[in-house]
Amino acid sequence: MSGLVLDGVSAAYRDTTVLHEVRLTVSRGELLVVLGPSGAGKSTVLRVVAGLEPVTAGRVHIAGRDVTEARPGRRNVSMVFQSYALFPHLTVVENIAFGLEVRDTPRGEARQRARAAAETVGCAGLLDRRPGQLSGGERQRVALARALVREPDVFLLDEPLSNLDLALRAEMRAELRALHDRIGATMVHVTHDQTEALVLADRIAVLRDGRVEQVGTPDEIWRTPASTFVARFVGSPAMNLLPADGPLRPGGEAPTLPDEPLEIGFRPEAVILDAAEGTPATVDRVEVIGEDAYAYLTLSAGQPVVARVPAVRRPERGATVRLDVRWADTHLFHVASGRRCDP
Numbered sequence: 001m002s003g004l005v006l007d008g009v010s011a012a013y014r015d016t017t018v019l020h021e022v023r024l025t026v027s028r029g030e031l032l033v034v035l036g037p038s039g040a041g042k043s044t045v046l047r048v049v050a051g052l053e054p055v056t057a058g059r060v061h062i063a064g065r066d067v068t069e070a071r072p073g074r075r076n077v078s079m080v081f082q083s084y085a086l087f088p089h090l091t092v093v094e095n096i097a098f099g100l101e102v103r104d105t106p107r108g109e110a111r112q113r114a115r116a117a118a119e120t121v122g123c124a125g126l127l128d129r130r131p132g133q134l135s136g137g138e139r140q141r142v143a144l145a146r147a148l149v150r151e152p153d154v155f156l157l158d159e160p161l162s163n164l165d166l167a168l169r170a171e172m173r174a175e176l177r178a179l180h181d182r183i184g185a186t187m188v189h190v191t192h193d194q195t196e197a198l199v200l201a202d203r204i205a206v207l208r209d210g211r212v213e214q215v216g217t218p219d220e221i222w223r224t225p226a227s228t229f230v231a232r233f234v235g236s237p238a239m240n241l242l243p244a245d246g247p248l249r250p251g252g253e254a255p256t257l258p259d260e261p262l263e264i265g266f267r268p269e270a271v272i273l274d275a276a277e278g279t280p281a282t283v284d285r286v287e288v289i290g291e292d293a294y295a296y297l298t299l300s301a302g303q304p305v306v307a308r309v310p311a312v313r314r315p316e317r318g319a320t321v322r323l324d325v326r327w328a329d330t331h332l333f334h335v336a337s338g339r340r341c342d343p
């Protein structure tokens with residue numbers, strides 16, 4: 001059974017449509033990450049599911065129930081925000097229990113369930129503190145416990161890790177995944193961070209200008225990006241894209257190409273730098289990050305290419321190198337539509 005279905009959902013702020021017929025199905029117990037750049041409409045997807053914004057077209061189903069017209073309080077979803085939105089004057093246990101108490105759960109029971117939720121997310125030692133006395137990571141746990149305690153049909157997480165520093169973010173990411181696996185909850189997690197999406201998700205929905213560009217497992221998104229947009233958005237540095245009739249002729253067995261303008265995509269790690277028969281390129285800049293180096297090159301016709309090489313074998317700035325890439329490591333896209341071409 002589906003945990004959540006968005007069936008052709010459109011939404012608008014005043015006269016501006018920001019979601020265009022979004023179709024998404026999240027299975028019960030699945031963790032779907034909605035990934036996209038700023039302004040793509042990610043938060044609006046969550047707000048529509050939570051009932052905080054009306055739809056202008058389409059239907060929303062939660063746990064098999066059509067909730068398109070239902071008020072937020074009747075949807076049984078919990079939302080976790082980037083800002084945590086904890087009440088500063090309440091203690092941790094009061095913050096967690098709050099949502100139950102306003103729904104008339106007897107106080108004793110609410111507190112007991114709050115303690116159990118705090119236990120689940122690892123903040124049981126903080127129950128009597130107030131939010132001002134907590135670190136960012138601890139506040140995040142409390143916000144998660146508060147969402148958890150209501151046993152919602154769907155968890156909606158809006159960039160919940162983006163206020164944390166890099167190390168804590170990686171740690172909380174792993175914990176969030178473990179929490180998901182433990183409680184088997186249906187979750188929709190919004191982020192613009194592709195690493196977070198690749199690590200966390202069962203499936204990723206890439207959103208662009210209010211439209212779903214591709215939905216797939218992290219592996220599918222990485223290995224068979226459906227468009228140049230997805231290809232460039234997922235991966236850092238971004239995938240290289242060159243005209244197929246340009247100077248770079250990949251090596252190995254060539255596919256039969258359709259007779260229309262195409263782009264060849266290949267990731268920085270697919271570039272071979274010291275190929276005997278390769279295409280000449282100039283090294284503009286080299287960045288070393290630990291064991292890896294990224295060489296920023298320009299081909300003779302002026303196109304930029306990024307190559308990842310072991311730091312110990314990095315070329316010198318200003319040097320001329322010969323680069324190659326194997327057909328097997330390339331992706332093809334139609335220039336006109338930007339969509340993937342699988343010849």
Ligand SMILES: Nc1ncnc2c1ncn2[C@@H]1O[C@H](COP(=O)(O)OP(=O)(O)OP(=O)(O)O)[C@@H](O)[C@H]1O
Nearest residue numbers: 013014018036037038039040041042043044045192
């Ligand atoms: N209350 C509002 N009134 C008018 N326009 C809005 C409102 N909220 C968002 N928008 C617009 O709707 C579009 C989608 O916004 P949304 O917040 O859903 O994007 P997002 O992908 O979550 O972005 P971010 O990653 O920056 O949070 C943007 O163009 C934004 O400017």
